[in-house]
Amino acid sequence: MATRTLLRPTGFVDSPFGHDGKVARLAGGLNFFAMVELISIHNGRRTATELAPIADIESRLDDDMAGQWAALTSARAPLQLGGRTIRLDQPQVMGILNVTPDSFSDGGRFADAAEAAAAGADMAGAGAAIIDVGGESTRPGAQTVWEGDEIARVVPVIRQLAGGGAAVSVDTRKADVMTAAVQAGAQLINDVSAQTYDPRSAETAAAAGVPVVLMHHRGDPATMQDDPRYADVLVEVYLWLEERIAAAEAAGIARNKILIDPGFGFGKNVGHNLELMNGLALFHSLGCPIALGASRKRTIGALSNEAPADQRLAGSLAFALKAAEQGAQVIRVHDVPETVQALKVWRGFRDQALTPRV
Structure with missing residues (x-):
């Protein structure tokens, strides 16, 4: 090189x-x-x-x-998600909706699709621009879920949310789930494997014509936290994402439909995560909108006397504001109303600073 x-x-x-x-x-x-x-x-x-x-x-x-x-x-083009236009000249909230029994923070919370869809609608009502529906936990140590089970979990929820007018993404790394989700109304594919898990995922996403999130990871969820090591995590993640963007474009996905995610907590220790957050603005030079998901992650617990996942709101807000300060366009969170409020206050600071003095 x-x-x-x-x-x-x-x-x-x-x-x-x-x-x-x-x-x-x-x-x-x-x-x-x-x-x-x-x-x-x-x-x-x-x-x-x-x-x-x-x-x-x-x-x-x-x-x-x-x-x-x-x-x-250069400005980032808005996301066109069905009939919704999501502007990227300001940070937008993506609400996390896990329809899984074993997600690290809220697994098993929703007993059926109707309850999950109602929770997603509440997120949208609270200000989430996008609702991200996932049917497979990718927490550290999680095991792979069969496509049929994953489809059965996410499709009814996506159909209800999309039918109600919400902008919906599907959090999956499997081509068959992508296809079923898009057919049900999902308008964005959030792939934590950056199209490396399923060899058909890139062509499937290209054929669907919807935006995609490419997330950095190292290893499989079952083993990714087994002593991850980097010589220079910021540079290595940057170069890896650069390669994945090129691969997605080669598969027929337009660059203006690609978002990138540095993969907070996916094959990284506490120091790696903090270094990525400190250097997050570097990734703008890849020319794609940045999505960031640090909500309730273990790093917050490690920095706060091992606070459990349901007691990490303050730390999650700190990471959301750190991301906004460095220009991240999509912030993926569990606690939508609180994050929306924090970003509105942040936006107030920016609006005042950008108001010319008479």
Whole structure:
């Protein structure tokens, strides 16, 4: 692999006013940055870093860096999910709806499809832009679920939610489940394997014509937390996602229908997760909207005296706001009303900062 330089936005500022030529807008959103960390890599390893001001950056761009710079500073197109348009110039909430008996946080909560669909409708009413329906737990140690069982769990719920006008995604890594879910009304595919688990998943998603989320992972859910190791987790996840985007495009999925997720907690320890969150803005240079799911994850417990999953709301909100500060467009959460409120307050700060002084 040739030596190259990655661009990570940093030096975020509240307002661009009075800073002409010194700040840039991040991915068409509400965030502005004044500095770029230049991360030099060779053979997938970081060799040097340097901070550069925005005023100097354009004179230093080679062709690869110029492509990254264009991606960093270009607006993300809205998601068209059926009849719904989801704007990505501000963070949007994706509500987690697990129709499973063994999900780490809320497995077994919903006894039937009607109860699950009602819960999803409540999430939409509370401000979730998308409801993400999953029928297979991918928590650490989870076992694979047969496609037939997974379809039976998710399809009735998706059909009810989509019929009620909600924007619905399906959380699955299996092609047959994708097909059944889309036929039932799902308008987005959230694949935690980034189309590596099922060899038919890429062509299935391409044929469906719906947006997809490609998530980084390492290992299978049953074993992914068995001592995960990285030489440089931020760089390695970036390069892996870059490859998966290229593979999805080669399969016929348009780039403007691809979202990326760094895979918080999927084959990563606490330090890895925190490093990814600190460097999250790097992934904007891949040119795809960023989805982030840290809600109630074990890292929060590890940082808060081993608080159980149902007592991790405050930590989940901290991660949601950290993601918003770095321009993440889709934030996947269990606690929808609380997260929506937190992001409304965050949005108030941004709106005030972006209101010109008379």
